[in-house]
Amino acid sequence: MNTKKVRVRFAPSPTGPLHMGGVRTALYNYLFARAHGGVFILRIEDTDQTRYVEGAEDYVREALKWCGLDIDEGVVAGGEFGPYRQSERNDFYSEAVKLLLVSGYAYMAFDTPDELDALRKKAASEKNVFQYDALTRMNCRNSLSLNNEEVERLIESGTPYIVRFKTPDVAEDIVFRDEIRGEICISSQVVDDKVLVKSDGLPTYHLANIVDDHKMDISHVIRGEEWLPSAPLHVMLYKAFGWEVPKFAHLPLILKPEGNGKLSKRDGDAGGFPVFPIEWKDPKNGNISSGYREQGYDPRAFLNMILMLGWNPGDEREMFSLEDAAKIFSLERVVKSGARFSPDKARWYNEQYLRQESPAKLAEPFVKLALDRDMALNIKDAEEILKMMLDRISFLKDVFEAQWIFKAPSPEDYDTEMVRKKWKPETASYMFDLKEMLETVSPFNATEIESRFKRHLEEKELGFGQVLLPFRLALTASGGGPSMFDFAEYLGLEKTLERLTNGVDEIEKIKAA
Numbered sequence: 001m002n003t004k005k006v007r008v009r010f011a012p013s014p015t016g017p018l019h020m021g022g023v024r025t026a027l028y029n030y031l032f033a034r035a036h037g038g039v040f041i042l043r044i045e046d047t048d049q050t051r052y053v054e055g056a057e058d059y060v061r062e063a064l065k066w067c068g069l070d071i072d073e074g075v076v077a078g079g080e081f082g083p084y085r086q087s088e089r090n091d092f093y094s095e096a097v098k099l100l101l102v103s104g105y106a107y108m109a110f111d112t113p114d115e116l117d118a119l120r121k122k123a124a125s126e127k128n129v130f131q132y133d134a135l136t137r138m139n140c141r142n143s144l145s146l147n148n149e150e151v152e153r154l155i156e157s158g159t160p161y162i163v164r165f166k167t168p169d170v171a172e173d174i175v176f177r178d179e180i181r182g183e184i185c186i187s188s189q190v191v192d193d194k195v196l197v198k199s200d201g202l203p204t205y206h207l208a209n210i211v212d213d214h215k216m217d218i219s220h221v222i223r224g225e226e227w228l229p230s231a232p233l234h235v236m237l238y239k240a241f242g243w244e245v246p247k248f249a250h251l252p253l254i255l256k257p258e259g260n261g262k263l264s265k266r267d268g269d270a271g272g273f274p275v276f277p278i279e280w281k282d283p284k285n286g287n288i289s290s291g292y293r294e295q296g297y298d299p300r301a302f303l304n305m306i307l308m309l310g311w312n313p314g315d316e317r318e319m320f321s322l323e324d325a326a327k328i329f330s331l332e333r334v335v336k337s338g339a340r341f342s343p344d345k346a347r348w349y350n351e352q353y354l355r356q357e358s359p360a361k362l363a364e365p366f367v368k369l370a371l372d373r374d375m376a377l378n379i380k381d382a383e384e385i386l387k388m389m390l391d392r393i394s395f396l397k398d399v400f401e402a403q404w405i406f407k408a409p410s411p412e413d414y415d416t417e418m419v420r421k422k423w424k425p426e427t428a429s430y431m432f433d434l435k436e437m438l439e440t441v442s443p444f445n446a447t448e449i450e451s452r453f454k455r456h457l458e459e460k461e462l463g464f465g466q467v468l469l470p471f472r473l474a475l476t477a478s479g480g481g482p483s484m485f486d487f488a489e490y491l492g493l494e495k496t497l498e499r500l501t502n503g504v505d506e507i508e509k510i511k512a513a
């Protein structure tokens with residue numbers, strides 16, 4: 001039984017906004033840490049300065065904050081294993097690579113880009129693909145193929161060089177276990193002599209990643225499937241250093257809604273759904289990509305949706321708070337195959353979370369949304385509106401599509417199609433009678449209005465459809481919405497009558513046109 005303390009890290013590179021898949025990697029790491037009383041670390045992998053994008057690190061932190069994924073250790077949060085930004089850890093990498101050079105697991109390579117290009121072309125002309133490895137390296141210019149004096153001369157004269165990992169001379173099986181995929185066995189022959197240090201002296205991802213995971217005492221490496229091909233090299237690197245290999249778990253891809261291929265930003269643009277947690281403004285061209293936050297998603301709904309993309313509890317449950325998920329999360333229940341993203345399901349999750357809330361609690365954010373639209377709304381009305389609308393909307397902002405729900409102004413855009421179909425020559429007189437009846441309802445509340453309405457229909461020998469739908473049409477200009485009795489109560493007698501009168505006038509005008 002391995003009793004090593006669980007320490008996991010989310011290690012994004014600040015090369016742009018965090019994709020939904022990145023959020024899921026962070027979430028699974030977070031849940032795994034919480035499930036095992038472990039530590040969740042945020043490490044910024046910024047060794048590749050050419051791909052560095054301004055604002056990307058801040059974006060990652062803000063996105064994780066919005067999701068409620070609290071970081072125990074890392075950039076800003078701090079911790080004993082810092083610094084947590086790779087660009088500040090170069091001393092560790094230089095020291096580590098020296099160890100590999102001394103022990104013979106790494107070597108210096110002086111080949112120029114032109115020389116490498118010539119080797120690639122030559123291989124291509126022989127219908128091969130050039131790979132810098134055990135078979136080819138002795139034909140290249142490196143500290144293994146050149147004699148010591150030549151190597152010293154090159155170094156002294158300041159010739160640029162890189163450091164490569166030396167894969168075994170004789171092919172070996174690299175065997176490791178993936179917590180999701182089981183045992184994986186790959187021949188070292190298929191792995192090339194990867195670059196560990198670039199000619200500017202900075203480490204590549206592979207070196208920095210292994211050194212940091214070791215130095216930060218990482219117990220489990222939980223990351224996207226795209227890193228699975230790098231895992232054999234990583235295992236060899238740990239062994240070369242003589243370090244304990246952490247456990248690996250490579251998460252399945254998130255697939256397009258159609259199920260064919262990896263979900264990309266382009267799919268989001270085409271399908272009208274975000275692929276980023278929060279809005280991203282590209283510093284290069286100012287282009288804005290929408291985020292779930294800005295679309296009006298409850299972060300809990302977004303996370304719950306992400307949670308279920310590749311994991312299941314083993315039963316039918318679909319609703320999980322972070323706390324509940326942390327109690328039962330396990331890597332064994334992460335699926336191997338890709339998980340198909342569904343924009344409808346994302347919306348469904350938001351509806352579920354919205355409906356769990358009380359109108360009283362949502363009233364304040366709703367008033368704020370109204371203010372953003374230059375609408376003054378009091379808390380009481382906001383609450384009443386939400387009581388009527390909550391189970392008819394996917395997002396709070398959807399309420400604004402039903403402008404008639406607000407007391408002022410009276411609706412104008414009548415559904416002419418509906419008017420033509422449902423408004424008969426005699427309907428105006430039904431509305432007139434209804435108005436007279438409504439004036440006598442006291443107290444003017446939904447229950448009373450409803451029972452009087454029913455009695456009225458009986459007395460007049462009219463059907464529900466003959467009166468209720470025109471009543472709705474006159475008051476709301478549309479054919480759907482909440483209970484008209486609730487709506488009339490919320491409007492109050494005066495407004496109800498005013499809308500009824502105006503509505504009949506407007507509708508009659510449409511009919512006459």
Ligand code: GLU
Nearest residue numbers: 011012013045209223227
């Ligand atoms: N920096 C890598 C990335 O951007 C992290 C890979 C890993 O977790 O090992 O995804």
